[in-house]
Each structure stands twice: as structure tokens, then as C-alpha cells.
Amino acid sequence: MLEKLEKILSIEKKEHQYDWEKVEDSYEIKFPNDYKSFIEYYGEGGINEFLWILSPFSEYENLNTIFKFNEMREAYEIMKIDFPKMCEFEFWRNGKGIFPWGITDNGDELFWNYKDDSVEIVIFSSRYSEKQIFSCSMSEFLVDLLEKKKECSIFPNDFIRQENYYEL
Template identity: 45%
Template sequence: MSLERLKTILPVPEKIYGSGDISQWKEAEKELGSKFPADYKEFISTYGTGGVCGFLWIYSPFSDNENLNFFIRSKEENDAYIISKQKFPDDFPHSLFPVEGGLLPWGVTDNGDVLNWITSNNPEEWSVLVYDGGTGESYEY
């Protein structure tokens, strides 16, 4: 779905927080060690930090809220994944970013679903893997 189409469904807020400017995006990508997907950057630049309908929460590298900060939350999600993988390796088969094909968390739902990118050398080709917080199953998009 294009951002223009999304705007017809999800209006842009009047006040936008934590959207980042060009220099902030460069710093965030330097810290990450990779570029972010362009559609993610466009979404954060347009909508800023926050949630969608109080259910879907997309992490932003520019959020002052530690519960929504990309770098804080992705580290916490990765730490939890590592523990789960040690206990249940068959249920958690992926590696973590920066390994090729590794997971990189970018959001969460109120149901506890974790939204991850499956990374590659080209961020424009990253797919999405959702770990269902209720069942432990995963779904790739």
C-alpha cells in the first residue's frame, strides 16, 4: 500500500513527534549500521512516533519514549528472542540482525505480537515476520 493511499485511511496527525530530519536519519542509520527501508522512513517522517488505533505500535529511532524507541525496544526484543531461542530452538530458528536473514524488530501489537524485518543486504527487499504473542507461531509477509 502506498503512503498516499494510507493517508486516505489513516489521517496524518495534526502534531507530529519524533519524525526525524535528514541528519537524524543519517545518524540513526549510522548507529544501526544499515539503511532503513524507504517506506519505513517515509512512514515515520509522515506520522512520527506513536500508535495506530491504540493497537499497533511502530518503533521510531527518534522517540523519547523508551517504550517506542527503536534502538531500546529492538535490543529488548532481541534479548528476549535469544532467551526463547536457547530454550526452544526449533520454535525460534532465525538469527538476529546484522546476520544476513537476521531479524530486526520494528514494532509490536497490544496482543504481544512482535513485528520484525527479515534483513538482507538491500533494505528495500526486507520482508516482515510477525511472531504471534499468543500462540508463538510466526507469519511471514
């Protein structure tokens, strides 16, 4: 799927080498393989200066998966007390729950929802007033989104361009 993404999302080839095992062991998480391939090829950065892909290796707090995980978890747990119906998911713990992988300029948040035997994508609008769930991998989601085969009502219509690009 990454090969398909490379054709529709331009970047000056960077290719990175990261110690995934160390990060995964430290935080007791197994990141999806397509995400790891994406980060190794593209690194952290944004699609069309709107959708930002987080990385556990980023030096920038706003793009660092682990920093954002802690920040988002704290906010989510506080919201869950006051708005339990809006916050129906558990945050990542012991192999299950939501874990962030992306954010948008509008404040929307993209998560994986780790279930017993699968992982789905959950996208919350900036104030958690709306959510969308997709049963696919991150790379499948991005390919289908950029090819306009899949629509995310939370994102603005003009986010997808004729020539999509990725940059830090």
C-alpha cells in the same frame, strides 16, 4: 504507497525532520525508505490504539526502535537456546536478520527480516507460538491490512475499524 495510507489512516498532520543518516550509521542499519517516510509523516504512535510503530527517535522506551531492538534481541537469544525451532531466525547482525519495527497491545512483535537481497515482514504472536511472514514493504502491509486485502491471523478481528486512526 504512503499517499494511499494517508487516505485510510487519519492523523493531524505532524511531519517531522530526522537525521536518519546519523542513526543508520550509528547502528549500521539501512531502514526501508517507506518506513522512513512513514516516521517523518506520522512519527511514532499507534494505529487504532493497538498496533504501535516504533521509531529510533522516540523519547519513550516502549516506542523506541533501538531500545526495543536490544530488549527483544536479549529475550529472543535466550528463547533460541531453549526453543531453537520456534526461533529459526537470526537477530540483526551484519546486514542480515530480524529487526523490530512494531508491537501490539497483545505483545505481538513485528520485524523486518533482512535477507541477502530483500526484506520481508515477520510477525510473531506474543509467546512466539505463531508466526506469519509477508513478502511486502511495511507500507504495503499496512495499506492491505487496513483495507482488509491482507489478513494477519495473529491480530484480533476487531482491530481494523471503519475509520482507522493514528495517534501517540
